[in-house]
Structure formats: C-alpha cells, structure tokens
Amino acid sequence: MRFIPHTDEDVATMLEAIGAPSLEALFACVPEKLRLDRPLALPAAASEQEVLAELRALAERNAHAGSHAWFLGAGTYAHFVPSAIDALASRAEFATSYTPYQPEVSQGTLQAIFEWQSMMCALTGLEVSNASLYDGASATAEAALMAMRLTRRSKVVLSGGVHPHTREVLRTYLDGLGGEISTAPRGADGRTAGLVGCVDDATACVILQQPAFLGAIEDVAAAARAARAHGAVLVVTTSEALSLAFLRSPGALGADIACGEAQSFGVPMSFGGPHLGFLAARGAHVRQMPGRLVGQTVDARGRRGFVLTLSTREQHIRRERATSNICTNQGLCLLRATIYLALLGRRGLRELARLNHAKAEYAKSLVRRTPGLALPLAAPTFHEFVVGVPGPAEAALARALDAGLVAGLDLAPHAPELGPALLVCTTELARREDIDRLVRVLAGRSA
Amino acid sequence: MSDPRERVQAVGNATTSLAFEEALLFERSRPGRRGADLPAPDVPDVDPAASLPADWLRDDLEGLPELSEPEVVRHFTRLSTWNYAVDLGLYPLGSCTMKYNPKLNEAAAQLPGFALGHPLQPVALSQGILQLMYELERHLAEISGMDRVTLQPAAGAQGELAGIMMIRAYHEHRGERRDKILIPDSAHGTNPASAALNGYHTIPVPSGPDGLIHPAAVAERMTPDVAGLMVTNPNTLGLFEEHLVEIAEIVHSRGGLVYGDGANLNALLGVARPGDLGIDVMHFNLHKTFSTPHGGGGPGAGPVGVKNLLAPHLPVPMVRKLEAAEGQGFVLDYEFPHSIGRLHGNLGNVGMLVRAFAYVRSLGPDGLRRCAEMAVLNANYVRARLRRSYAVPYDRPVMHECVLSDRSFEGAGVTTLDVAKRLIDYGYHPPTVYFPLIVPGALMIEPTESESLEGLDRFCEALLAIAEEAREDPEHVKGAPHSTRLSRLDETRAARKPVLRWQPDPDPS
Numbered sequence: 001m002r003f004i005p006h007t008d009e010d011v012a013t014m015l016e017a018i019g020a021p022s023l024e025a026l027f028a029c030v031p032e033k034l035r036l037d038r039p040l041a042l043p044a045a046a047s048e049q050e051v052l053a054e055l056r057a058l059a060e061r062n063a064h065a066g067s068h069a070w071f072l073g074a075g076t077y078a079h080f081v082p083s084a085i086d087a088l089a090s091r092a093e094f095a096t097s098y099t100p101y102q103p104e105v106s107q108g109t110l111q112a113i114f115e116w117q118s119m120m121c122a123l124t125g126l127e128v129s130n131a132s133l134y135d136g137a138s139a140t141a142e143a144a145l146m147a148m149r150l151t152r153r154s155k156v157v158l159s160g161g162v163h164p165h166t167r168e169v170l171r172t173y174l175d176g177l178g179g180e181i182s183t184a185p186r187g188a189d190g191r192t193a194g195l196v197g198c199v200d201d202a203t204a205c206v207i208l209q210q211p212a213f214l215g216a217i218e219d220v221a222a223a224a225r226a227a228r229a230h231g232a233v234l235v236v237t238t239s240e241a242l243s244l245a246f247l248r249s250p251g252a253l254g255a256d257i258a259c260g261e262a263q264s265f266g267v268p269m270s271f272g273g274p275h276l277g278f279l280a281a282r283g284a285h286v287r288q289m290p291g292r293l294v295g296q297t298v299d300a301r302g303r304r305g306f307v308l309t310l311s312t313r314e315q316h317i318r319r320e321r322a323t324s325n326i327c328t329n330q331g332l333c334l335l336r337a338t339i340y341l342a343l344l345g346r347r348g349l350r351e352l353a354r355l356n357h358a359k360a361e362y363a364k365s366l367v368r369r370t371p372g373l374a375l376p377l378a379a380p381t382f383h384e385f386v387v388g389v390p391g392p393a394e395a396a397l398a399r400a401l402d403a404g405l406v407a408g409l410d411l412a413p414h415a416p417e418l419g420p421a422l423l424v425c426t427t428e429l430a431r432r433e434d435i436d437r438l439v440r441v442l443a444g445r446s447a
Numbered sequence: 448m449s450d451p452r453e454r455v456q457a458v459g460n461a462t463t464s465l466a467f468e469e470a471l472l473f474e475r476s477r478p479g480r481r482g483a484d485l486p487a488p489d490v491p492d493v494d495p496a497a498s499l500p501a502d503w504l505r506d507d508l509e510g511l512p513e514l515s516e517p518e519v520v521r522h523f524t525r526l527s528t529w530n531y532a533v534d535l536g537l538y539p540l541g542s543c544t545m546k547y548n549p550k551l552n553e554a555a556a557q558l559p560g561f562a563l564g565h566p567l568q569p570v571a572l573s574q575g576i577l578q579l580m581y582e583l584e585r586h587l588a589e590i591s592g593m594d595r596v597t598l599q600p601a602a603g604a605q606g607e608l609a610g611i612m613m614i615r616a617y618h619e620h621r622g623e624r625r626d627k628i629l630i631p632d633s634a635h636g637t638n639p640a641s642a643a644l645n646g647y648h649t650i651p652v653p654s655g656p657d658g659l660i661h662p663a664a665v666a667e668r669m670t671p672d673v674a675g676l677m678v679t680n681p682n683t684l685g686l687f688e689e690h691l692v693e694i695a696e697i698v699h700s701r702g703g704l705v706y707g708d709g710a711n712l713n714a715l716l717g718v719a720r721p722g723d724l725g726i727d728v729m730h731f732n733l734h735k736t737f738s739t740p741h742g743g744g745g746p747g748a749g750p751v752g753v754k755n756l757l758a759p760h761l762p763v764p765m766v767r768k769l770e771a772a773e774g775q776g777f778v779l780d781y782e783f784p785h786s787i788g789r790l791h792g793n794l795g796n797v798g799m800l801v802r803a804f805a806y807v808r809s810l811g812p813d814g815l816r817r818c819a820e821m822a823v824l825n826a827n828y829v830r831a832r833l834r835r836s837y838a839v840p841y842d843r844p845v846m847h848e849c850v851l852s853d854r855s856f857e858g859a860g861v862t863t864l865d866v867a868k869r870l871i872d873y874g875y876h877p878p879t880v881y882f883p884l885i886v887p888g889a890l891m892i893e894p895t896e897s898e899s900l901e902g903l904d905r906f907c908e909a910l911l912a913i914a915e916e917a918r919e920d921p922e923h924v925k926g927a928p929h930s931t932r933l934s935r936l937d938e939t940r941a942a943r944k945p946v947l948r949w950q951p952d953p954d955p956s
Binding site: 003004006011013014015017018019023026027028029030031034036041043046048051052056058060063064066067070072075076084094095096097099100102105106107108109111112114115118119122123128129131134135136137163166168172173177178217220239244245247248253261270271272273274295296297299301305306307309310311314316320322324325326327328332333334339341342344345346347348349350351352353354355358361401428431432 | 747
C-alpha cells in the first residue's frame with residue numbers, strides 16, 4: 001500500500017506504546033455486533049499503472065472540447081486556458097493546503113483570495129466580493145436568500161432568461177424557507193418583458209440573468225428601476241463571467257448584488273464541476289453576505305498581511321444563525337481564476353470578450369444569409385444565440401456530430417415555442433472554418 | 448534552559464529559508480504589459496456599439512492589473528511559498544482528514560476525456576463518465592451500507608443541506624409537520640446551519656460525562672415535532688458513539704430519521720458501516736476520506752447516501768444503467784417524482800468524483816480498511832505520547848483523532864492559540880483549535896494514516912517541547928510564531944475596519 005508508511009515493526013512499536021495488544025483491540029469501542037464481519041465488496045486494489053489505464057479507457061469513451069469543434073455552451077463554456085494556470089494551480093502548496101484559518105501559514109492563499117475579491121469588485125462594479133461559492137446556480141440561490149434577509153420579504157421575481165437549472169436550484173434552496181418564486185415572461189425579441197408588473201411591495205429581489213439563457217442582453221437599468229420602485233434588491237446573475245468584460249458592470253447599472261458562474265476564467269469544464277460561483281454586493285450589505293471574506297490587516301510588527309474576516313456571519317461561529325452553511329467552497333478554482341485574470345489583465349480580457357462577440361456576429365451573419373436557418377430572437381447577444389434549424393433539432397445535431405461538431409443545445413425542452421432550434425455558442429476556440437462548416441451542416445448541406 | 452531557537456532546530460520540522468516578499472498584483476502592474484495573447488482574428492472585427500447602446504458597454508477594466516507572464520508566474524510561485532501544505536508535512540487538523548492526496552488522482556482528472564467534457568453533451572457522448580459515476584455510487588453505497596448515493600452536492604455542507612431536505616421531504620410527503628432537529632453539542636457548525644436553512648429549529652443534545660450521546664438524553668427530547676437527529680460518528684472528540692444503535696431505535700420508533708455527518712468516516716472504512724448502525728442518510732466528504740485535495744478551501748464534493756425509504760426524494764438527476772431490454776449504457780434519470788430537486792447547476796463536482804474513484808480503485812477493500820486501522824493507530828499513538836504533558840478531557844481510547852486542551856498551562860497563561868502558533872515555529876500546521884465547543888481550549892489532532900512512526904515522533908516531540916516552554920518561557924510561546932514571514936496577525940483589526948479589496952485610490956481614512 002503505497003500511501004501508508006507503516007511497517008509491521010512500526011505497528012508493533014506503536015501498539016506497545018499505546019498499551020493495546022492488537023490492531024483489533026483499538027476498535028474495542030465499536031461493539032462486536034456492529035463490526036463488519038466481511039471485507040467490503042469492492043474490486044480488489046489495482047496498481048497505479050492499472051488504475052490509470054482503466055481511467056484512460058473510461059475517459060476515451062467521452063467526447064470533449066478537444067475531440068470535436070465545440071459550439072455547446074448554455075452555462076458551461078469552452079475557453080482557452082493558458083498553460084501557466086495548470087502549472088501554478090497544481091503547485092502542492094496551493095492544492096494540498098486547507099482553508100486558511102491559520103493566517104501565518106496561509107498567506108499565499110489569503111493574498112490570492114484578496115486579489116480575487118479586488119478584481120471581482122472591479123468587474124462587477126460593487127464594493128465587496130466573497131471568496132467563492134459552489135457554482136453559479138447555488139450563488140444565485142444564496143443571493144436570493146441574502147436578499148430575503150436584507151428585506152425581510154420572501155418573494156423572488158426571476159427574469160425570463162434565468163437558466164433553467166439555476167431556476168431549479170433556486171426552487172430547491174428556497175423551499176425550506178418559504179420563498180416564493182415567480183417569473184417574468186420572455187418577450188418576442190428574447191429579452192425579459194413585463195418585469196414591472198411582477199414586482200410589488202412583497203418582493204425581496206428581482207433576479208436578472210445577463211446575458212439571458214437564450215443569449216439576449218437584458219436592460220439592467222430598467223430592471224433596477226423596477227426593483228427600486230418597490231424597495232426590492234436587484235440581483236444580476238450571469239452564467240458567463242466573461243460578459244462582465246464586455247458589458248457595463250452590474251453595479252454601475254444599479255445592481256445591489258452580482259453573482260454567477262466564473263468557470264470561464266481558466267477553470268476546465270469537467271462535465272460541470274468543479275466550477276466557480278461568485279457573489280459581490282454593495283458594501284452596506286456585507287454583514288448579510290454568505291461565504292468567506294478575506295481582509296487586510298497587520299502583523300504584530302505592523303507589516304501588511306491578510307486574514308479571514310467578518311466570520312461572525314459564518315456557521316462555525318454563528319451556527320444556526322449563520323448567513324449560510326457554506327464551509328468548503330471552491331478555493332482552487334478561485335486561484336485558477338485569479339491567475340487567469342492576472343494574465344489576461346486590463347486589456348486582454350476586454351479584447352477576448354470582443355473577439356468572442358465578433359465570432360458570434362460572424363456566425364449570425366452567415367445564419368442570416370443561409371436559407372433554412374433563422375435567428376428567431378432579435379435582441380443583441382454576446383457570444384451565444386438561438387439558431388432556428390430546418391427539421392428536428394435532434395437531426396441537425398446528429399448531422400453536425402457526423403461532421404465532428406458539437407453544435408449546441410437542443411432547445412425543444414426549454415423553448416418549444418421557437419420551433420426546432422439550437423442554442424449555439426462561439427468562443428475564441430471557434431475557428432472561422434468550423435463556423436462555416438457548422439452553418440452549412442445545420443442548413444442541411446454537406447460539411 | 449536552552450535557547451528556544453536551538454530547541455526548535457533540534458526537534459523541529461523546518462529550518463529558516465529564503466522568504467520572498469511579494470507585492471499585490473496591482474502594485475506590480477505597469478501600463479502596457481500583458482500576460483496572455485490572443486490568436487489573430489479570423490473573422491471581421493465588430494464594433495459592439497453597432498448593436499448595443501454605448502452606455503451598456505464596458506469601456507475599461509480599471510482595477511485589473513497589467514503584467515507579463517513571467518511576472519504572474521513569479522507572483523503566484525512566491526505566494527505559494529507562504530503556504531503550509533500536506534505535501535510539505537504533517538497537517539494535524541482534526542475533523543479535516545488531511546491525508547496524502549495521490550498524484551494519480553490529479554493525472555486522471557486532467558485527462559481530456561474528463562477535464563474537457565461538457566455537462567450538457569448528449570449522454571451517448573458521455574458514457575465513460577456516466578459509468579464512472581454509476582460505479583462510484585455503488586462503491587460509496589457498499590462502503591457506507593446505504594442503498595443509493597447522490598453525487599451531486601459540491602461539498603459536505605451542501606450534502607448536509609441535501610440530506611436534511613430529504614428528511615423534510617419524507618415527513619412532508621407523509622403529511623407530518625415536524626419543525627425541530629436534535630443536534631449534539633459536539634457537532635460541527637454546519638449541522639445547525641444546514642438545519643436552519645430547512646426552516647428547522649435546532650435542539651441541542653448534551654454529551655454525557657464520557658463525551659458520548661446517551662439514549663436517555665435523546666429520548667427526553669424526541670417529541671412528535673422532532674424530524675430527526677444529526678449525529679457525527681465517530682464524534683468530534685474522536686469517540687465512537689457506542690449507543691448509536693439504541694439511539695437510532697428511539698428516534699425511529701417516534702417517527703424520526705437519523706442523519707449521519709460523514710466527516711469522520713475515515714475511522715470506519717471497512718470496520719463498520721453507518722448504514723448498519725441505524726443511520727438513514729449521510730454525507731461523505733470526498734476531500735477528507737477519499738483523498739481529493741483540499742485546494743486551500745475546496746473544491747470538495749459531498750455525496751449523500753440514503754436508505755431506500757429516502758430514495759424517492761433524492762436530488763435529480765441520478766445516473767441509471769439501462770436494463771437489458773432498453774439497450775446498453777448509462778443515462779441520466781430524472782424520474783424521481785418526490786425529488787427535493789436540483790442542488791447543483793450541473794452534475795456536481797465531477798472532477799472530484801474522478802479523483803475519489805481513482806482512490807477507491809487504488810486501495811480496494813483491504814487498503815481502505817488499512818486506512819482506518821492506521822489512522823486509528825496513529826491517533827492513539829499521539830494521545831499516548833502526549834497525555835502526560837497535555838490535559839486530555841476525555842481520557843479514553845479514541846478513533847481517528849484525539850482532543851487535548853490547554854488546561855495544564857493555565858498557571859502560565861499560555862493558551863491553545865499560543866500552542867498552535869508556536870507549533871508553526873517547529874514546522875507544523877496547527878491542529879484544529881477551540882473545537883469541539885464542549886472542550887474549552889480544545890486542540891484537536893487528526894494525524895491520518897499517511898504519517899509514519901518517526902514523523903509522529905517528531906511531531907509529538909515538538910508538542911512536548913512546547914509544553915516545557917509553556918512552563919519555563921511562557922512569554923516566548925505567547926509571542927509565537929517567530930519564524931514565519933509575518934508574525935501573529937491582528938484579526939480584531941481586520942474585522943473592526945474591514946479592508947476587503949485593493950483600490951486604485953484607497954480611501955485615506
């Protein structure tokens with residue numbers, strides 16, 4: 001057993017020091033009748049070489065963004081990950097350390113979190129950012145709970161463009177606390193319509209997803225006015241954090257809380273996790289925030305350092321009155337994103353966002369000109385949009401797959417009223433020739 | 448007495464070394480530098496203002512730094528040198544199970560077929576990962592004695608939340624209104640917080656003088672409005688809850704259910720199964736028992752096992768193997784009409800599942816049992832070596848961890864925090880401190896099975912040396928750590944005047 005150092009001699013020495021006659025005797029506190037009287041029915045141990053071969057065989061049975069040209073997004077995005085991120089994030093000092101409760105031996109993690117918080121404040125236009133939540137969906141649910149605490153109200157109004165999975169997670173989280181959810185309809189152009197009519201004096205918050213699940217860029221300022229008119233909190237959530245480098249910040253447009261998914265910042269898709277939930281808010285709301293916060297302080301000799309702070313909000317201090325039960329969060333994903341933002345930087349991130357947008361505009365221009373294809377939603381988009389296809393969407397996906405393309409998400413379960421349609425995403429990984437092929441294949445022509 | 452520095456050199460685990468200074472990213476930033484390049488555009492550039500109002504668009508990302516790649520690499524490499532880590536040495540945090548994280552797990556999770564897969568790609572294109580998840584579910588069920596396991600929760604606390612949601616769904620489905628949960632006073636803080644998120648009031652159950660929960664204490668509180676009991680076994684004192692079966696019978700006989708906090712499952716692997724002890728629902732911490740790295744605060748994964756009576760309430764989707772008549776392979780199953788719903792935007796922290804699967808396959812049934820045996824051996828060895836120099840509030844054989852306290856240093860004014868900080872000078876991360884709450888000044892040590900005899904000896908010698916220092920030179924202990932880049936940090940100041948971000952123009956106040 002290569003992970004366990006004990007020799008038989010070591011075991012004998014230790015048993016003697018303890019005063020126990022045998023290993024079995026160490027388990028005397030487990031009543032005999034409760035002990036497992038057989039080996040666990042699991043496959044026998046395998047060597048490193050064998051386990052890796054087994055896992056490689058399983059991995060090879062999955063398609064992935066390296067095996068196909070990739071146009072599927074819908075909340076999880078295939079972006080290029082600079083090599084420095086894997087190199088740095090796999091350093092054992094980051095990967096095999098615990099939550100930084102002991103600041104004197106955790107300054108590396110703590111400073112990185114402080115840098116993350118600072119950059120997320122800059123991106124969201126808000127004053128406080130936490131040190132991550134599990135994913136965009138649970139971050140949105142935590143934002144709703146935070147708004148309920150801030151307003152002492154229990155109604156939550158969702159924009160028509162909240163991701164269907166986020167909507168489900170919200171329902172799961174709010175159910176135990178009597179939260180009521182209603183949804184404003186989606187207008188003909190893809191943007192949320194009629195938000196004003198859904199908000200009233202019992203509304204805790206409006207949750208607006210930006211861009212909407214089907215790609216439309218929403219009017220944040222209008223949502224802020226609708227929320228503010230009734231004293232409700234505006235939560236802007238995103239499943240594509242890169243859009244924060246494209247659009248004016250939620251905070252500047254009137255959001256009180258910005259949250260969502262930052263997987264795009266250097267975190268691999270990994271079949272949906274681990275990803276990176278984020279949450280930022282106005283400074284006045286900090287005491288109701290969920291999750292960890294790192295703050296700056298000084299050591300005994302006055303030198304700058306960082307510590308976990310305002311932990312009286314948290315479960316290990318406040319127990320049943322905590323703002324959340326979250327403990328372990330997504331630390332190493334946060335580190336990856338911090339490195340990503342440092343590398344891309346002030347100019348690179350904007351250029352990347354603009355390139356993603358330009359790829360989508362190019363694809364849309366081809367779709368517009370291609371008989372049989374349509375753009376059913378007129379609202380402006382970032383890098384993801386709906387394409388109406390001739391015949392069943394499933395058949396279009398199958399045609400694309402034959403040509404080596406994963407073309408997008410079949411919208412039949414989510415927006416059947418659009419007819420056969422796909423949600424298609426173009427990141428910087430989408431090459432022009434792949435976009436050209438995609439459009440041809442979706443239209444029913446040969447690749 | 449000898450010079451404290453000499454003593455550290457004699458038994459310590461570290462020496463003073465190059466200690467690098469490193470500014471914040473923003474302070475290193477210089478306009479015009481960049482650390483990433485983009486491919487030359489192969490599509491026409493588009494002015495976003497052509498389709499969007501100009502005031503909806505971002506015109507600058509002030510607040511993000513401008514650095515070259517080598518500067519970024521040095522920055523984070525230097526930061527990394529300020530961290531303690533399992534790969535540097537023994538990490539005795541109690542209830543955290545800081546065992547070795549096998550490198551194989553990382554290699555497996557980084558295979559493109561796992562790392563680059565998309566959660567919404569058609570299941571026909573995801574058969575490898577679905578098979579892995581299907582098999583991992585079965586392995587965890589066998590290890591714990593549960594019937595089904597959801598892999599969706601992203602961490603132990605989300606697992607607890609899911610488990611308590613299922614208990615609530617179970618009672619609601621039976622038309623019962625129960626609004627209280629029993630929680631022992633030695634429980635992790637996540638337990639009451641998870642119960643509260645379900646709208647439950649929490650009723651504390653006091654531990655007995657032997658550190659265990661006693662049936663009478665539960666029976667007295669197990670009224671018809673109580674939905675269930677949350678219990679950690681072994682508990683946070685490292686003690687096996689010897690009366691658990693009887694306690695579970697009391698809870699069950701009055702219509703309640705028993706939740707098992709699986710944080711300390713490492714002690715039981717292959718020895719006993721929570722499902723055989725009366726637990727109805729429990730979470731696993733894959734980042735503790737199943738060796739996935741803790742990452743400086745996650746990501747973890749918190750699968751939840753249930754007995755069949757709770758299976759209808761499992762979160763969706765689950766992975767299902769097709770029956771022979773349906774064809775071959777695996778699908779995502781949403782057919783749980785009484786499900787609590789979805790907890791995660793996707794399928795959970797799948798990358799961590801890959802690592803845990805690799806671990807279970809590497810150890811097999813004998814290796815897992817060996818983990819429990821060596822973890823328990825190590826904890827009892829540490830206790831045996833320290834019990835004459837440190838107060839041991841519940842002085843009896845333990846399982847995977849032992850709890851000491853600072854009571855023996857009361858006269859010298861040395862506290863648990865001082866001991867913890869002084870241990871850093873000897874080259875160790877401190878143990879968990881001031882928890883469980885029922886032990887004032889607790890020092891909770893979980894050495895895990897990864898540590899060798901001589902490694903434990905050196906660790907114990909460091910703690911023994913500190914005990915001696917506490918009596919002979921208490922001021923030196925109280926000023927610790929002395930060897931780190933920064934000395935003790937002012938946490939009160941951080942909370943009183945919070946500075947939670949760097950700003951281009953910081954407020955001069």
